[in-house]
Amino acid sequence: MDATNHQSEESQEMPSYTETNAFFGSAPPLKDEEEITRKIQDFIESNSLRPEVGKFARVVCVTSGGTTVPLERRCVRYIDNFSSGHRGAASTEYFLKAGYSVIFLYRRGTCQPYCRSLPDDPLLDCFDISDGSSIQVDSSHGEAVKRAIIAHRVAVSGGYLLKLPFTTIFEYLQLLKLIALSSRSLGTSAMFYLAAAVSDFYVPWETMTVHKIQSGSGPLDMRLAQVPKMLSVLRKEWAPSAFCISFKLETDSKILLDKASMALKKYKVHMVVANELSTRKEEVIVVSENGNIVVRRDKTQTGADVENPLIELLVDRHSAYIKNLDA
Numbered sequence: 159m160d161a162t163n164h165q166s167e168e169s170q171e172m173p174s175y176t177e178t179n180a181f182f183g184s185a186p187p188l189k190d191e192e193e194i195t196r197k198i199q200d201f202i203e204s205n206s207l208r209p210e211v212g213k214f215a216r217v218v219c220v221t222s223g224g225t226t227v228p229l230e231r232r233c234v235r236y237i238d239n240f241s242s243g244h245r246g247a248a249s250t251e252y253f254l255k256a257g258y259s260v261i262f263l264y265r266r267g268t269c270q271p272y273c274r275s276l277p278d279d280p281l282l283d284c285f286d287i288s289d290g291s292s293i294q295v296d297s298s299h300g301e302a303v304k305r306a307i308i309a310h311r312v313a314v315s316g317g318y319l320l321k322l323p324f325t326t327i328f329e330y331l332q333l334l335k336l337i338a339l340s341s342r343s344l345g346t347s348a349m350f351y352l353a354a355a356v357s358d359f360y361v362p363w364e365t366m367t368v369h370k371i372q373s374g375s376g377p378l379d380m381r382l383a384q385v386p387k388m389l390s391v392l393r394k395e396w397a398p399s400a401f402c403i404s405f406k407l408e409t410d411s412k413i414l415l416d417k418a419s420m421a422l423k424k425y426k427v428h429m430v431v432a433n434e435l436s437t438r439k440e441e442v443i444v445v446s447e448n449g450n451i452v453v454r455r456d457k458t459q460t461g462a463d464v465e466n467p468l469i470e471l472l473v474d475r476h477s478a479y480i481k482n483l484d485a
């Protein structure tokens with residue numbers, strides 16, 4: 159997000175109780191909060207009790223897509239954060255394959271698990287009405303559609319995939335808090351994989367104009383408040399035993415690793431996945447206390463992506479974490 163930061167990100171301490179409360183206290187209430195809370199709790203409970211995986215039932219919360227910052231309560235204009243949701247969707251597929259249950263917290267309208275190989279407008283591009291009445295899958299997309307529907311149905315109806323949408327920074331952080339608090343019962347078996355691009359600045363709800371901002375009154379002068387650094391709160395208060403992976407995106411490769419190392423120390427996450435905008439689909443660097451590991455897409459394989467080796471590495475490190483702490 160492009161806005162002036164008066165205090166450098168790294169110089170901030172854990173947000174105070176007052177700052178965190180001010181954010182949540184002034185946020186518009188989550189629609190259907192009771193129902194969503196019940197869904198999250200049921201999902202976590204049924205997955206932690208799965209007899210086939212015993213005490214090592216693992217649940218990962220994958221966040222995906224960018225949060226918006228509304229500028230008006232009856233929102234016409236908003237500030238957005240870049241993220242197609244591809245990383246989150248691909249990673250969700252690999253976590254499911256590795257035996258994890260996934261809470262997929264995603265921005266409405268972004269890339270979905272198992273839909274990556276479908277065209278941008280699957281409904282119009284994959285289907286045909288050949289004889290004027292019945293709908294058929296176009297033969298060129300037949301296999302991809304079949305694979306997507308079957309894999310998605312197995313994950314959702316089997317109770318391994320829970321999808322929760324968000325749009326604004328208010329919805330995102332309220333949902334993340336609900337998931338984190340509910341995940342405490344899983345202890346070290348819970349993982350947070352925070353690939354969403356989260357706004358750093360916002361307009362507090364109580365100071366936000368209700369109606370559409372009018373352009374007739376000249377240039378717009380607006381002061382944005384800083385979003386409290388909830389990553390610290392997640393680590394220290396909401397889910398202190400969970401294995402926590404955050405992401406750092408930069409466009410300037412010269413500062414990427416320094417920023418990732420600072421985030422590792424400041425938020426006390428277990429690993430930071432550093433990536434550069436232009437090369438994010440080719441390679442990422444996993445930064446941890448034990449050093450940096452470069453993870454690359456296997457270019458010799460058609461269709462290979464960087465998320466495959468990345469999730470393999472993280473699953474392995476999560477196993478070591480559980481073994482160490484539960485020993």
Ligand code: PAZ
Pocket residue numbers: 223240241242243244245246352353354355356405406407408433438
């Ligand atoms: O969603 P996408 O596949 O287009 O991009 C993924 C990403 C670059 C948003 C993600 O890898 C990431 O770095 N997320 C954190 C962004 C941040 O530093 O705010």
